[in-house]
Amino acid sequence: MARSTILIADNSCMIRKGLRSILQNLENSEVIQLIDNKEDVCEIVHKRKPDILIINPDMLPSGCLDAKKEFLNGSKLSLILLSDKKNLKNNLKADGYINYMDGQNTILDMMQEILNKGSFPDKNSETISSREKNILKHIALGLTNKEIADQLFISIHTVVTHRKNITQKLGIKSVSGLTVYAILHNLISMDEVK
Amino acid sequence: MRIKKDMKLADVIQLNYMLIPVIHRFGINLGFGDKTVADVCKENEVDLNFFLQLVNAYHDKDYFPKEELQTIPVKNIVNYLKMTHSSYLNDKLSEIEQKIISLQSEDTEDQKYILLIRNFFEGYKSELTEHIMHEENVVFPYVLAVEEIIKNQNFTERNREIFESFSIGKYEEGHNDVEEKLMDLKTIMIKYLTPPANSTLYHTIIQDLFKLEEDLNYHSRIEDKVLTPKVILMEKSICNLI
Known part of the structure; x- marks a missing residue:
């Protein structure tokens, strides 16, 4: 937390x-x-x-x-x-x-x-939503914000917000760290990583 | 507590054991009996003033040598930083790497996860190495050139070229990214992995990572609080010179 x-x-x-x-x-x-x-x-x-x-x-x-x-x-x-x-x-x-x-x-x-007061929301709930899982999967595959936005038909801004929330919930900031998390939780397989 | 020249060095180390690698980088070995800081420095031909500034900056987060700063030659600071760099590259990183490798060779079931950790650490290692190389090849030559310009009150052609190609402000910007990966590695090992059969070794690795992080923080404090402000001042006076 x-x-x-x-x-x-x-x-x-x-x-x-x-x-x-x-x-x-x-x-x-x-x-x-x-x-x-x-x-x-x-x-x-x-x-x-x-x-x-x-x-x-x-x-x-x-x-x-x-x-x-x-x-x-x-x-x-x-x-x-x-x-x-x-x-x-x-x-x-x-x-x-x-x-x-x-x-x-x-x-x-x-x-x-x-x-x-709750002015620091979400910091302690570490479960990420299925939407966030999907985004995380794309990040782990090495896609840029722009590419993720294009593939999922959402705005870059939305991608950035999701990323921020994911990082906050998991406590992991770097792309390689998020990739390890994704593999550990079977969101992607090890062979898929570039 | 402020570390002073007439304190016994042994007491100083008792106060903060993180200073052991620091004094080692100065070429000071343990086993100094009851000698004071001043005695030991004299014996080892270490500049006492610089030594005191440095250990105090290491020891006390809030310590910020303002006036004293001016008196320390940049060259000494750079030499010290280079020594810490080589201790990271030659000792600390490979020690941790070795431990991860032996973790890998022991366990069969969790191989896959340990490989992940290893790859991640390799990634971190090359990033840190790159960062250090940048400092050694770009930042340090720059600050040394700045010092030389001040000393001679004049530009050589080469110094002018170096001076115009960089500024210490650029250096301050890129300082945080490397720490991120190290923090992530700790988080992953603590929160998201179940330790393999040899949990003692696994725990040691985590503790090593904490120590490395602490030591790196100390190290960047010297860069940010001692070197950078000094160079900023020198840059200003060079601008006046022009």
């Missing part, structure tokens, strides 16, 4: 590292990077595409009103604000808030709620 990824951005190293150590108690999630520099935030968020961003509002670009918009447009990102100020609620359209004074359990409960 894929783990949810978390980024923490705050000026203080005590806060960053402290929060990371608290979040280690969460199952199925992982803090992938700590950010200490305001300038780097946008770039790192775009590059690493975390599921959850925990950020001190001071680290946001100045004049920012809709924090989420600032980062990934349309992509799934839960935003949690981290601050020592009490009056932060309802600001900046965040999904959750952590106050410096919050106890460990409060923080963990809130995080768990966000993780459970």
Whole structure:
């Protein structure tokens, strides 16, 4: 099962590292990077595409009103604000808030709620549909997205979406990895592989 | 914890055993008794500053040597990276390969699946080799040329040619693809295969893959956090030179 990824951005190293150590108690999630520099935030968020961003509002670009918009447009990102100020609620359209004074359990409960919210669908159901199996078979045979689209009379876009879902469900990204899976599950035979 | 020059090297290794292959690449052998990091470096003619930057970057994910970075010659970094490359190509990959082969020769029933694993690993191996060759043949000559240009504050014709044919930004882009296959191999062996009769060997292979991945991560951290930023700075100052 894929783990949810978390980024923490705050000026203080005590806060960053402290929060990371608290979040280690969460199952199925992982803090992938700590950010200490305001300038780097946008770039790192775009590059690493975390599921959850925990950020001190001071680290946001100045004049920012809709924090989420600032980062990934349309992509799934839960935003949690981290601050020592009490009056932060309802600001900046965040999904959750952590106050410096919050106890460990409060923080963990809130995080768990966000993780459970279902904003990370399908990641744990690993059975692939028969449609996806069919696509997988074609991938394993070495066809390109375009060729698959032509053969199955669907758009390339649909093929790409299916591929994404397959990869997410199986936890396998590379074509050769998917091919091995297809052989193991008798979707294709070994001799068919180029 | 930050590793410092007056710590005992033995304690450093106790702190993080992943550093054993690292010090070996510097030509340092185990059995150093109570000698400090500084002592051992001096004895083996290893640049102390470089050694410290490197082991700290290995040891602490969040460690990022900013000012210290400027003082280390690119040549030293490149030499070190070349040594790690050759340890991957000559030792680690073939060790794992050998284990897969002996798995293959033992079992009769699961032959087919083990052949799949072997082919997959071969594919990974050639991809990693290609990646390493690209670094050795394109990236390293480029950064060495960049350093030379800075040093002489002048272009030779050949250096100019190299400088214009590449930039370190291009290198950053293609860095993730190789890891993908290794992760897939682990996933397949853990999730989708039933171990053959000799499960001990099978388990060892999986553990080896984890260690290889960890070591490769350490390795690319040196490339991404030490070498690349340094070269980016040098590129900028060359552009000013032009």
